[in-house]
Amino acid sequence: MSAPADEGWTGGWTGALRRRAVRRLPPEKLLPDTQPAYMASWIYVFGVLTVAALIAVLVSGGWLALEGPAWWHTSDVGHYVNSLHLWGVELFMFFMVVHLWGKFLMAAWRGRRGLTWVIGVIAFLASVGTAFTGYLVQQNFDSQWIAGQAKDGLNAVGIGAYFNVADFGQMLMWHIVLLPVVLGVLTVWHILLVRRHGIVPPIGATAPEGPEGDELPAEAPEGPGGTPEAPGASGEVRP
Amino acid sequence: MRTPTPDPAAFPTRRYDLVREFTIALVLVVALTAGLAAVFSSPDDKPITLASWSRADPADFTATSVAELGGTSDTAQYGPPYNDTAGAAQKLGPVGLQQAAGVRIPIDTANDFVIRPLRTSPELPVVNAALAVWAAASPTRQQAWTGAYADALGKAPGGDPAKVAPGRYGPVPVLTARLLTLAQSGGLDGQLLTEGGSFYQTDYTRPLLFLSDGSYLEDKARAQHLGGDQWGMMNETGNFPGQAWLWLYTFWYQIDPFKSSGNADALVWGLMALLSLILVLVPFIPGLRSVPRFLGVYRLIWRDWYREHPRRR
Numbered sequence: 413m414s415a416p417a418d419e420g421w422t423g424g425w426t427g428a429l430r431r432r433a434v435r436r437l438p439p440e441k442l443l444p445d446t447q448p449a450y451m452a453s454w455i456y457v458f459g460v461l462t463v464a465a466l467i468a469v470l471v472s473g474g475w476l477a478l479e480g481p482a483w484w485h486t487s488d489v490g491h492y493v494n495s496l497h498l499w500g501v502e503l504f505m506f507f508m509v510v511h512l513w514g515k516f517l518m519a520a521w522r523g524r525r526g527l528t529w530v531i532g533v534i535a536f537l538a539s540v541g542t543a544f545t546g547y548l549v550q551q552n553f554d555s556q557w558i559a560g561q562a563k564d565g566l567n568a569v570g571i572g573a574y575f576n577v578a579d580f581g582q583m584l585m586w587h588i589v590l591l592p593v594v595l596g597v598l599t600v601w602h603i604l605l606v607r608r609h610g611i612v613p614p615i616g617a618t619a620p621e622g623p624e625g626d627e628l629p630a631e632a633p634e635g636p637g638g639t640p641e642a643p644g645a646s647g648e649v650r651p
Numbered sequence: 652m653r654t655p656t657p658d659p660a661a662f663p664t665r666r667y668d669l670v671r672e673f674t675i676a677l678v679l680v681v682a683l684t685a686g687l688a689a690v691f692s693s694p695d696d697k698p699i700t701l702a703s704w705s706r707a708d709p710a711d712f713t714a715t716s717v718a719e720l721g722g723t724s725d726t727a728q729y730g731p732p733y734n735d736t737a738g739a740a741q742k743l744g745p746v747g748l749q750q751a752a753g754v755r756i757p758i759d760t761a762n763d764f765v766i767r768p769l770r771t772s773p774e775l776p777v778v779n780a781a782l783a784v785w786a787a788a789s790p791t792r793q794q795a796w797t798g799a800y801a802d803a804l805g806k807a808p809g810g811d812p813a814k815v816a817p818g819r820y821g822p823v824p825v826l827t828a829r830l831l832t833l834a835q836s837g838g839l840d841g842q843l844l845t846e847g848g849s850f851y852q853t854d855y856t857r858p859l860l861f862l863s864d865g866s867y868l869e870d871k872a873r874a875q876h877l878g879g880d881q882w883g884m885m886n887e888t889g890n891f892p893g894q895a896w897l898w899l900y901t902f903w904y905q906i907d908p909f910k911s912s913g914n915a916d917a918l919v920w921g922l923m924a925l926l927s928l929i930l931v932l933v934p935f936i937p938g939l940r941s942v943p944r945f946l947g948v949y950r951l952i953w954r955d956w957y958r959e960h961p962r963r964r
Contacts, residue, residue, distance in 0.1 A: 446664035446666060448659045448664055448665075455952055461676050463676075472684075494693050494695075496688045503683060503687075517949055519940065524656075526935060529934050533930050533933075552888075556859060567741075567749055568741040569748045569917055576856060610658070613659055614956045
């Protein structure tokens with residue numbers, strides 16, 4: 413029985429970490445069921461679409477990895493899964509670039525959201541690297557040509573001495589292990605920052621009368637249907 | 652003076668189902684991906700092997716072999732990380748990162764691409780004798796033989812070794828002819844991959860560099876619009892979108908001063924590193940971070956808000 417010795421125990425590092433995490437991202441911020449009324453544009457869809465496409469890419473890529481790198485050259489099913497992977501990547505990059513431009517045009521880094529932008533752009537650059545190594549490990553003519561061309565750029569700045577695009581094994585590791593881990597961490601970090609800081613208000617907007625600080629309006633007295641009515645706004649978020 | 656960005660929590664809210672939106676997005680993206688994959692498939696042009704290259708274009712293979720043996724190929728004179736060719740490394744202004752990285756993947760083209768594969772395969776006495784003559788000759792003599800043979804091949808009809816005029820080529824014709832036979836049999840592909848005695852191998856540096864030194868690979872690539880002056884790596888074989896996101900990187904190779912510079916790769920990589928850093932730091936760069944305010948596209952994005960709050964614009 414160790415209970416008496418635990419009296420006054422506040423959890424140590426574990427408890428401190430939990431309290432800090434919950435304080436920064438309480439459940440209602442992490443999974444909100446309301447959003448500020450000004451969030452009403454199709455541009456907001458592209459962040460979610462990017463994450464959805466990333467999942468499609470990870471699942472199709474995981475399937476390819478399970479069967480081995482040569483599978484899709486000899487199997488019709490494998491070739492189709494590879495096609496899923498390619499088009500998933502094309503959609504992922506398209507959605508992400510539109511999302512990035514949208515956030516630039518909204519100056520979405522305002523209100524202490526600079527780190528959210530920085531992590532997002534680094535995730536974009538990591539995605540370019542991941543896609544690039546993917547092309548290198550296709551084991552076909554494209555891979556040969558891209559490796560031959562890319563080595564010159566990488567060697568010219570000293571990177572090629574350590575990151576050898578002609579080493580299939582090394583590139584496969586970058587593509588299916590190292591860069592996906594980096595991209596996964598950056599994506600989660602980016603999303604948590606978005607949830608923590610909330611959606612950036614319109615440029616020049618001043619806060620109308622309402623709760624200030626970290627409190628969520630969802631906790632304020634609610635209107636009919638559980639939603640405080642926005643001036644002039646009705647219905648769903650999407651136009 | 653600009654108004655500080657208010658907390659979103661201070662604004663009125665509306666209903667918003669995050670999980671439902673994500674689920675719908677995922678279903679849509681999966682359906683779109685499946686549809687695009689079914690309709691457009693994906694490219695998979697077979698790789699070129701040393702065997703297929705040497706069979707399809709024996710003249711190009713032989714000319715490349717002579718250049719590897721004589722140390723005049725692109726790889727032989729590349730500089731770091733493959734060898735120490737003086738003055739070959741590119742520079743970014745005064746900074747020589749290529750030289751600083753050093754020779755980390757040492758490649759001696761004569762030995763690695765020609766001599767060692769011939770030594771490690773069972774050879775006829777005439778080939779063994781040619782290898783012995785080559786090994787006993789001074790570097791100057793070796794280069795004289797390969798230089799003379801390369802010139803003679805260039806003058807022969809179709810670069811055909813069988814039509815080369817007689818001359819002082821030493822053992823070079825015997826060595827390169829045997830390497831051609833070895834390559835055509837498929838043996839050279841495996842030998843270049845397993846040099847060093849490995850059983851498991853994943854490093855294709857040697858065969859890829861050998862292949863890249865010939866003109867066969869580049870001719871095939873140019874026919875597919877993959878050349879450096881054809882926007883290179885952002886394209887893909889066939890009518891596929893390829894890596895469209897590399898457009899800015901490949902763009903610089905299409906214009907001066909980059910396209911005519913011997914340091915083009917270093918300059919473009921340096922420039923892209925700088926541009927990437929600027930993109931990362933946009934929120935902290937005065938002037939640049941204000942561009943969205945001047946562009947005014949945000950008024951369209953939040954048009955509902957500004958319609959309801961005209962004086963707060």
